[in-house]
Amino acid sequence: MTDPVLVTKGLTKSFGAVRASHDVSLDLRPGEIHAVIGPNGAGKSTLIAQICGGLKPDAGRVSFAGRDVTHLPTRARARLGLARTFQVSALAMEDTVLQNATLGALGAKGARAGLPGLLGDALAAGDLRDTAMSALERVGLAEHAATVTSALSHGQRRQLEVAVALTLRPRAFIMDEPMAGMGTEGSQRMTAFLDGLRDEAPILLVEHDMDAVFALADRLSVLVYGRIIATGSVDEIRANAEVRKAYLGEDA
Amino acid sequence: MTPLLFIEQVLNGLQFGVMLFLMAAGLTLVFGVMGLINLAHGSLYMVGAFAAAAVAGWSGSFLLALVAALAASAAAGAIVELTVIRRLYDRDHLDQVLATFALILIFSEGTRWLFGSFPLFLDIPDWLSGPVTLPGGIEYPLYRLAIIAVGLSIATGLFWLIARTRLGIRIRAGESDREMIAALGVDISRLYTIVFALGAALAGLAGAMVGAIQSVQVGMGEPVLILAFVVIVIGGIGSIKGALVGALLVGLTDTLGGLLLPEAFKLFMETSDATATGSALASMLIYILMAVVLVWRPRGLFGGAT
Amino acid sequence: MSRERMVNAALMALLLGVPLWAWATDEPFTITLATRVAILALAGVGLNIALGLGGLVSLGHAAFFGIGGYAMGILASHAQSYTPLMESPFLLEGTKSMPVIWLVAILASALAALVIGALSLRTSGVYFIMITLAFGQMLYFFSISWPAYGGEDGLSIYLRNGFPGLNTLDPIQFFALCFGCLAAALWFNARLVRSPFGLALNAARQSPERVETVGLGTFRLRLVAFVISGAITGLAGALFADLNRFVSPGMFSWQMSGEIMVFVILGGVGRLYGPVAGAALFITLEHVLGGISPFWHVWLGFLLLLVVLFARGGVIGLLAGRRVAHD
């Protein structure tokens, strides 16, 4: 078995008296989709923020691509190949869809070039545009390239989030509820798309849509009150007593 | 330098700091509760001073003048809040800066229109004039001691107001969660008007008290405004405690810096050069202080994460 | 051609046409006014890069305006009195040549912007507004109390500096120079907006975390924008000093920062030609209202309030309508 791409060890984070993460250890292996589920307020967003660099853990470590990245800022982790999509879309709403995708392409290129160019046309035909357009095509937004992002539906914004992540050609995806706000049909398309994506890079998937999770996940971790109570295959998790207790309130 | 002189200067710094606190308290409250950056706060200070000078000239009573200053600036604050400011709460800081910059123009030239171009007269009342002898033999003006006393009691009152009263609870709630207190049935727009008028009244009071020992003239508010901003930024915007600490820090730094820096330069420079260089540096000192604090703590000394 | 483009073209035609007409009818003062508009618009174009594109509300741009002005004042005053700026370790002479002065003004204000920006960009929001204000005030007080270059009195340069091949004392020729600088800055600004850098900076204003998650540093983007912005405003300062043949600490005052900001807002934040419209309107108002009432600032105040409260796109917004998507 190959080494995991992403490993967290003992991540702990408190906000005042609230423990949002408590000794969270998990890993993401090549070629897999690892889903993290849990009830609202379980600490999923806090966990993602610590993995991606928005929050510093009180204790514990994050390593990515064989390096300890615990103290690296978000942008440095991104340059190592960590691509994130946001639960609440963090897109440049006044810009067009193409501009948003180009930003990702620019970031991927910026990893080598430092500062983006001051002159020249960002949207002119060339590498950047090709990368951006092909990502948009893959998620099915190519015909909306010239649309202003704020005019997109919620589902389309999710697709654009994924497209921006694709332009980075990352080593791992961290996806925060990519299906939120999508209709059934949209969810199914996204599920199929993510299914194929795992061969490009593994996905750490936080998702509420259980159909999607069960269809996609190679492994599942269940987060309750900041603590991982179980990790395993879909079947193992379904059978896990603690999980049943946490979700269904059943006595073991 | 004698210890007595040093103590006297510390008192002066304290008095200056206390005045700045009165200005800064309103600014920081308004920012904390409404998220509004108000450049026109200095104009309310000026309104207070002019109202006091006008009423003192007419009635001869200093206390009546102070009451008039409070009333006039609170009224001016309330009017401005109702007509202009409340349209700015959900705007970005840029719009707020611009609109309140416009208010400065209107207030300043409007006041000049009403009162003319010459400074007005406002004097210390007889019962507060002259120096008193403090323990240790320091002669210190009674009026400045009175300013320190009034300022500190207002600071205490403000802390009490915020911590213990219904209004205070609402103000604190307003700082943390606007929607929540609106949902609880508090009339949020009335709360805002009250907070704004309260801040304005404090500024007006400061203007009136300072007007008695300085010059009551158009444009008197802006230098103080900038200092008050320095104060709340150092203290952390939105924090009354920060405003008090920041005000005293700025007051003492400014007063003692002006005294000590030229002396320090005299150690290795010729006297007149030392005086000029020291004074030049002293005039920049509080801005340097502010920059250092912000570089060290980007949200000020007591600023929370907003 | 979009409506905004038509408005922009009309604006530039007007700014070019009025002084030409004034030149033909021998009204040199009108040319001086137009030159003032061009220079202040240039300062606004500088600020607009930080403010409109980068979302950096700087209330301290007078710092760069003043540094540009003093670059001109110091160099020209040394040339005027035939005293070198510095004799050791190497001889440095003053100059009356505009291209050299411009270069020094741009470099000096860029350097200042680099330092001020590097410190200020650690903060955000109101703190950023205030720390930039603090730096402006620092320079203001320094320039007043530092006796070497005139202090509060400022520096007077008796003759306007020279430009190869032109007679800069002729109002229309000096106007042409300033207009040329403005046009160049506008062209550069337009390129910048379309460039990869502009795309990233624009995105950083709208969603900084997005920019970070694609691996770009918002701090560095903003710092570069701040430096470019400061450099352009510095150039405007040097031209302004040459227009008046005079520099004073007033160029560093926070009211100056406020006025530059007013140009940008009056014209429309983030609009490429906003500062041109804003400066033109401001100067016209100053000229017309100032003639009607000595209390014209009151009316200016009311007008500004109206623009901020009810006409958020500024002049360009009113004329060209709401912004539509690029492309």
Place this chain on the structure above:
Amino acid sequence: MKLTTFVAAACIAALGGAAFAEDGALKVGMITTLSGGGAGLGIDTRDGFLLAAKLAGGDKLDIVVEDDQRKPDIAVQLADKMIQSEKVDILTGIVWSNLAMAVVPAATAQGKFYLSTNAAPSALAGKGCHQNYFSVSYQNDNLHEAAGAYVKDAGYSKPFILAPNYPAGQDSLTGFKRLYGGELSGEVYTQLGQTDYAAEIAQIRASDADSIFFFLPGGMGISFLKQYADSGLELPVVGPAFSFDQGILQAVGDAALGVINTSQWNKDIDNPANARFVEEFQAEYGRLPSLYAAQGYDTANLLLSAMDSADISDADAFRAALKSADFDSVRGDFAFAANNHPIQDIYVREVIKEGDVYTNKIVGVALEDHANVYVDECKM
């Protein structure tokens, strides 16, 4: 023509951008501060100047008045406008030294005459002097020098001196020391625009000073005097006239009573020209004239006297006519030194209360026929 209507006409003319050009009238551009802080000084300057023009018949001078807002760049812009589009022959009226420094060199370089009603910085008196630049008021150092001379003559041996840290402030202390020449108990530069002087007053208290000299123009002086009066210190205070002038004195109040100040003019100088000026000014404007009004009035009269003997089209003759200073100054004897700055007496005044109004009375002469130290540096 009643003066108010004359002023209105002058203003309308100025504002409309096209002044009425009457035949033979000399076109005068007055740039002064009419709005913002310090507007009082400009208003007095203008009123004094216009009064003289009116008393001379009102049709000899064609006056354009504009407000510089106390901003150097505005002043330069106005000067450009007056020279370029109004085609004025004479510029005048600037109150502040820094504005004068911005306007005067460029104006005289373009061949225009500039008559200063107030500001007269040392830079324009020495190496930077110009044959077309005349200061009708004084040279900036004069009143400070007079204060130094007074302090010395009065037998004080340890004055404490203070001024704001800017060129005029530095010139002031230098001027004071020049004619005082003795030992100081302290020398302090304050911030420009400072409003609280508690720290300086404490320093004075801690020093062994036997007198105080200060130069703090405008609101700074008001603040200082009020705070000083309240400090319990009772050392004699001396200053130049600026902080004790008619316009500002009412805002200082009792705190100013008894203070000695130096001035080249006061309303009780005993000569017919002055008596007429004070009377006419009060009749016209309903207030006592100030130093600035007197300077404006003298400037206009100097100009009118030159017009009687020469035509502006002959610049050399007109310059010579100005330089002869053949007019009845409200100050009595008046002549120009080689660098076009006045030779005049400088008086010692004391602040008194006449009824409800605070004002000054002359108590002595500090310097007789005093010129300035920059004469030798000036090469015209």
